[in-house]
Amino acid sequence: MTVAEALVQCLERENVDTIFGYPGGAILPVYDALYHSSRIKHVLVRHEQGAVHAADGYARVSGKVGVCIATSGPGATNLVTGIANAYMDSIPMVIITGQVPTSQIGTDSFQEVDITGITLPITKHNYLLKYPDRLPAVVKSAFHIASTGRPGPVLIDIPKDIAQTKIAFKYPTSVRLRGYKPTYKGHPSKIKEIAALIGKAKRPVIYAGGGIIASNASSELLQFAEAISAPVTNTFMGLAGFPGDHPLFLGMLGLHGTRYANLAITESDLLIGLGARFDDRVVMNINTFAPKATVIHVDIDPAEIGKVIGTNVPLVGDVKLVLKALLPLLEKVDRSEWLERIRSLKAEYPLTYSRACGALKPQFVIEQLWQCTKGDAIIATDVGQHQMWVAQFYKFREPRTLVSSGGLGCMGFGLPAAVGACIGAPGRKVILVTGDGSLQMTMQELGTMIEQGLDVKIVILNNYVLGMVRQLQEFYCEGRYMAVNFRFHPDFELLAKAYGMPGYTFKTEEDVLRGLAEAIDKPGPAIINCIVPAEENVSPMVMAGSGIHEAIDCG
Amino acid sequence: MEKHTLSVLVENSPGVLTRVAGLFARRGFNIDSLAVGRTDRNDVSRMTIVVEGDRSLIEQVTKQLHKLIDVIKISNITEEEYVDRELVMVKVGAEPNQRVETMHIAGIFRARVVDLGRKTITFECTGNAGKINAFEESLRPYGIKELVRTGKIAMLRGNKFVSVGGTSRDDEED
Ligand SMILES: Cc1ncc(C[n+]2csc(CCOP(=O)(O)OP(=O)(O)O)c2C)c(N)n1
Numbered sequence: 140m141t142v143a144e145a146l147v148q149c150l151e152r153e154n155v156d157t158i159f160g161y162p163g164g165a166i167l168p169v170y171d172a173l174y175h176s177s178r179i180k181h182v183l184v185r186h187e188q189g190a191v192h193a194a195d196g197y198a199r200v201s202g203k204v205g206v207c208i209a210t211s212g213p214g215a216t217n218l219v220t221g222i223a224n225a226y227m228d229s230i231p232m233v234i235i236t237g238q239v240p241t242s243q244i245g246t247d248s249f250q251e252v253d254i255t256g257i258t259l260p261i262t263k264h265n266y267l268l269k270y271p272d273r274l275p276a277v278v279k280s281a282f283h284i285a286s287t288g289r290p291g292p293v294l295i296d297i298p299k300d301i302a303q304t305k306i307a308f309k310y311p312t313s314v315r316l317r318g319y320k321p322t323y324k325g326h327p328s329k330i331k332e333i334a335a336l337i338g339k340a341k342r343p344v345i346y347a348g349g350g351i352i353a354s355n356a357s358s359e360l361l362q363f364a365e366a367i368s369a370p371v372t373n374t375f376m377g378l379a380g381f382p383g384d385h386p387l388f389l390g391m392l393g394l395h396g397t398r399y400a401n402l403a404i405t406e407s408d409l410l411i412g413l414g415a416r417f418d419d420r421v422v423m424n425i426n427t428f429a430p431k432a433t434v435i436h437v438d439i440d441p442a443e444i445g446k447v448i449g450t451n452v453p454l455v456g457d458v459k460l461v462l463k464a465l466l467p468l469l470e471k472v473d474r475s476e477w478l479e480r481i482r483s484l485k486a487e488y489p490l491t492y493s494r495a496c497g498a499l500k501p502q503f504v505i506e507q508l509w510q511c512t513k514g515d516a517i518i519a520t521d522v523g524q525h526q527m528w529v530a531q532f533y534k535f536r537e538p539r540t541l542v543s544s545g546g547l548g549c550m551g552f553g554l555p556a557a558v559g560a561c562i563g564a565p566g567r568k569v570i571l572v573t574g575d576g577s578l579q580m581t582m583q584e585l586g587t588m589i590e591q592g593l594d595v596k597i598v599i600l601n602n603y604v605l606g607m608v609r610q611l612q613e614f615y616c617e618g619r620y621m622a623v624n625f626r627f628h629p630d631f632e633l634l635a636k637a638y639g640m641p642g643y644t645f646k647t648e649e650d651v652l653r654g655l656a657e658a659i660d661k662p663g664p665a666i667i668n669c670i671v672p673a674e675e676n677v678s679p680m681v682m683a684g685s686g687i688h689e690a691i692d693c694g
Numbered sequence: 695m696e697k698h699t700l701s702v703l704v705e706n707s708p709g710v711l712t713r714v715a716g717l718f719a720r721r722g723f724n725i726d727s728l729a730v731g732r733t734d735r736n737d738v739s740r741m742t743i744v745v746e747g748d749r750s751l752i753e754q755v756t757k758q759l760h761k762l763i764d765v766i767k768i769s770n771i772t773e774e775e776y777v778d779r780e781l782v783m784v785k786v787g788a789e790p791n792q793r794v795e796t797m798h799i800a801g802i803f804r805a806r807v808v809d810l811g812r813k814t815i816t817f818e819c820t821g822n823a824g825k826i827n828a829f830e831e832s833l834r835p836y837g838i839k840e841l842v843r844t845g846k847i848a849m850l851r852g853n854k855f856v857s858v859g860g861t862s863r864d865d866e867e868d
Contacts, residue, residue, distance in 0.1 A: 255709065259716050264763040267709070284763060317858065318705060318766040442757035445750065 142274045143168035143302040146235070147176050149278035152310050155179055155206050157197065157562055159190040161217075163210025165250060166237030168302035182562065182591060185583040187214050189555040191221025191234065192581070196559030198230050199542045200517055200567070202355065204286050205559065208235040212250030215296075216257070220549060222292050223261040227546025228376060229353060231290035233281050238267070240300040255296050263291030271304040276311050283314045288321030289440040290353055321439060325456030325464060333411075333435055333452055334468035340409035340433075342477045343369040346392065349376030349545070350414015350438060356459035357381065357538040360413065363462050368474040370481050372400040374415050375530055376545040383514065383534025389481070390490065393421035393687060395527045395677050398488035401687035403481060404429050412436040414458040417447035418546070427686030437461050490531055492678070492694055499647050501525060501600040501671040504655075505532040508570065508598065511656045516568040517542060517560050519595075521553035521577030524606040527677040529572050539564075551580030554597070558584055561593040569594065570659070575601040575628060585638050588664060596659055597666045599631060604673040614682065614693070624673075635666035642666045697726060698752045699778065699848050701856040702741040702759060703767040706732055710764045714741060717762065723747070723755050727780075729845035738766065738858055742847045769856040771848055778848035781820045783808065784833055785840040788815040792836050803829045814839060822846075 140148070146169060150158070159182045162170045173181055184190040187209045194205030205225075209218050215236040225232045238244065239251040255267045264284050266277050274297075281293040337343060351360050351373075357380050364371045364387050371381045372389040381388055389400035404410065410432040415421070417436075422428045425448060436443075436450040437458055444453040454461060492502040505528050508518075514536035520526040520543040535541055542560045544552040557571040578599055588595055605623040612620050635642025643658050643665065645651045651669070658667050679690035704710045711730060718725050726744035733740050745755055752770065759765050786796055788811065796815060800807065805819035819829050823846060830841065850856065 256712070259709075259713060260720050263761075269708075316763060319763045440761070442754065442761055446754060446757075 140305065140308050141168065141172065141302065142268075142271045142297065142304050142306055143172040145274050145306055145308045146278065146297070146302070147172045147179065148308060149275055149310060150206065151176065151178050153204070153278070153282045155204070157182060158206040158208055159184055159193040159197070159559065160208035161187050161190055161210070161214060163214045163237065163250070165211035165239055165299045166208065166214070168299060169208065169235065169237065169297070182587065184555065184587045186581065187217035188221055188551065189558070189581055189584040189587060191218045191232075192224070192552050192555035193559030193562070193584075193587070194232055195221060195225050195230050195552075196519060196542050196556030197563035198232055198559075199556070199563075200539050200560045201563040202539065203231075203563070204282055205230065205232045206235070207232070210237045210250070211239055211254075212252050215252055215254040219257060219261070222258055222294065224544050224547040224549045224552060225292040226261045226263070228544065229290050229349060230292065231285040232292040233285050234292055234294040236294065236296045237302070238296045238298040241269070241298045242300070244298065255294065258294050261292070262294050265294040265296070267296045268298065268301050271301050271306045274306065275309060276314075279311045280314045280316060284316070284319060288319070322441070322455045323439070323457040323460055325437065325454045325461040327464070329452060329454045330461065330464050331468065333454065334465060336409060336433060336435065336452065337367050337411070338470050338472060341474070342407050342480075343367060343409040343411060343474075344389075344403050344407040344432075345369050345371040345411045345413060346374070346404065346415055347371055347377045347380055347413045348374040348415025350458045351377050351380035352538050354414065354439070354457050354459040355538070356414070356462055359459055359462035359466070361385075362466060363469075366466060366469045367472065368478060369411070370403055370478070372396070372404065374418065374421055375543070377415060378530055379535035379538050379541040382536050384536070391530050393418075394423060394681050395531065395679065396687065397490050397531070398679055398690055399481065399484040401681070401690060402484050402488070404432075405686070405688040406480070407432045410434045412438075413462075414438060416443045422447060422687075423681045424684060424686040427688065494648075496672075498672045499645060499651065499669060501602070501669070501675055502528050502532050503648060504598065504600060504645075504651060504669050504671070505529055505572070507651050507655050508572070508659070509533050511659045512568060512570070516540065516570050517564055519543065519553050519557035519560055519569065519571045521573040522548045522550045522607075523574045523577060524602075524610065524675070524677045525572055525574045525600040528600070550577040553577055554581050554588070555584045557595045557597075558588050558591065558593060561595050562591065568596075568659075570596045570598060572598045572600065574606060575599055575603060575625065576605045585634075589638050589640065593664060594662060595664050597664070599666065599668045600671050601628070601631070601668050602671050602673045602675065603628065606673065606675070607677070609673065610676050610693070613676070614680070631666050631668040640664045640666065642668065644668045644670065646670045695746050695748055696772070697744055697746050698770055698772045699776070699846065700743045700745065700756065700759075701769045701771050701848060702743060702765060703733065703856065703858055704739050704741060705764040705766065706737050706739045707764055710739065713762050713764060714759065717758055721754070721758055723751070727845040729847050733857070735858065742845070744846055766858055767856060771850055771856065774854065775851040776848050777851060778822050778846050779820050780823055780826050780846050781818065781844045782826045782829065783816055783818050783842045784830065784838055785814050785816045786833050787837045787839060788813055796833060796836050799829075799832045803832070805829060
């Protein structure tokens with residue numbers, strides 16, 4: 140069989156049921172091989188960025204490796220943003236690109252681009268396939284690398300002539316990568332040390348990130364938090380990894396985190412970092428972050444430990460396994476005083492917004508969305524204020540129900556990711572909360588969504604402005620609003636109509652109370668256009684240079 | 695800030711140098727010197743990298759290098775007893791009045807003449823960086839026309855190795 144046919148075989152062996160892609164000349168042999176596959180469904184997107192984000196959304200909700208495919212040159216470069224996005228958020232993905240024939244590589248031939256060179260800094264690993272026989276081993280390794288250790292995207296670039304070469308197919312049963320051996324089990328003596336530290340701590344705080352989701356450790360996290368009576372704050376990537384309505388939950392921390400999370404961190408004497416990377420939007424000012432705390436840092440990626448802040452107890456390992464090993468060693472400690480303090484912080488600094496002015500507030504829409512779904516939905520978002528309001532006001536219950544671009548903060552992620560999420564989690568309600576700016580970055584994927592018959596509800600928090608940038612300009616540029624106001628928007632109801640789905644426009648709280656639940660419950664896709672004020676800010680906010688305990692109110 | 699010498703074993707695969715060099719560039723680590731060559735095994739190359747930085751920087755460099763799939767083993771050999779060498783070739787003017795003096799200097803440094811022309815003479819010299827630097831400085835007054843250094847290579851002393859172990863791989867990565 141040809142390398143292209145072998146590739147399809149390999150994908151089937153890896154239990155790939157869906158791939159997102161866009162065809163072209165250099166990838167032609169692979170598409171020809173896909174033609175004969177009855178097990179793999181190919182989802183034709185409208186732009187390669189849509190394919191890569193969709194594969195990403197698929198991976199986030201299912202925990203499986205997302206797969207996408209594109210042709211050489213422009214097809215490959217259109218993937219770049221999405222690959223960077225997956226890399227920043229540690230999403231397991233395999234990306235297949237066509238390449239010009241081997242003899243033309245390096246000659247600036249038609250649609251030639253060095254995609255392995257371009258993606259070097261944004262892939263966990265990548266391959267340019269030079270020897271046809273190596274294909275099965277390369278694919279096997281790619282899936283292995285993408286899905287193990289700290290997950291991430293792996294790209295395989297296949298020259299057209301190689302794809303057409305005949306090989307004897309044999310799928311390897313194991314991989315041999317001497318330079319790649321992730322550490323899963325935490326060191327037992329370190330685990331004992333951690334248990335002892337927890338036993339002595341008076342004001343512990345658990346700071347849990349995306350590693351909780353990646354290692355499927357939510358239930359262990361819940362047990363752990365309850366066992367030691369410690370409050371839990373999530374990073375943005377960690378949201379949905381701990382029940383949003385749990386009394387121990389502090390919400391998100393950092394730049395737009397809750398005041399009580401940020402203050403709890405500041406008062407804490409033991410910070411337990413689990414699968415989180417002390418990102419700059421979390422730490423803000425390194426000198427004032429968790430000043431009183433002994434820091435424990437558990438991560439599967441050794442390079443994250445000690446990268447940003449000094450750690451007292453570093454532990455390399457898979458968070459789930461570490462927590463499992465830790466649980467039996469924990470002693471019940473009375474922390475009523477600390478929990479009382481947490482309760483009073485929550486009471487003193489609640490997350491609020493003003494509803495006085497009569498306009499429809501975006502936060503209100505999110506709250507109502509939660510009321511309609513009771514947290515039982517997959518929420519995809521784009522990037523901007525709406526994303527932060529989701530993080531603040533939607534109480535996630537289960538892991539893998541938030542699909543959002545964290546590390547890259549990539550506008551345009553939402554719609555294609557919702558498409559992928561809808562395919563990756565059949566039967567689940569999928570709601571996209573987006574902004575009028577973000578949606579228009581990848582709006583062409585409405586076509587994919589309708590063609591695939593996907594039930595995605597698109598809630599636009601439409602403020603006629605690039606809200607998050609407007610907010611930055613208000614605070615950092617003394618209100619000089621430059622290039623943030625839209626003077627034209629399409630009629631989103633008519634747009635919905637053009638795609639054959641219902642469109643709604645809500646302008647008041649009454650509109651939402653009257654119509655949202657029905658619009659959400661009605662089967663089939665819809666666009667729900669909520670007109671919200673442009674001046675609304677995400678609050679609280681930590682100004683650049685300040686510590687997280689110095690957040691300001693900007694509501 | 696101290697200089698650290700890392701002995702890094704990598705897959706002998708295309709692109710591995712780009713991966714390592716790219717990593718240093720994008721993470722803002724400075725390479726003081728880099729020497730690459732194959733080991734006793736066809737499928738493994740060794741990079742001897744000299745980096746300047748404090749402990750925490752070297753730790754980050756090492757950890758980030760480890761994340762590269764093609765990197766097999768890293769050893770900071772500066773932490774132990776080791777020997778290091780560099781090779782330099784220096785071409786200087788060879789006017790009759792200079793010849794004797796430069797040859798005399800070469801003798802002191804145990805350098806050898808590898809090429810002699812009507813107008814130039816080329817020496818080769820090996821040693822640690824200090825010796826090479828001293829050799830260079832001694833020749834400078836005579837007008838260095840060209841100088842090539844290999845970069846440092848290094849090895850642990852005694853019965854200690856930075857090696858892969860096991861047999862050669864049949865299925866190489868590409
Ligand atoms: C691709 C990309 N370009 C630019 C930005 C910078 N940026 C961050 S938020 C934002 C505004 C987003 O506007 P919108 O989608 O309408 O959401 P809102 O903030 O109004 O809720 C911009 C331009 C980005 N994050 N991503």
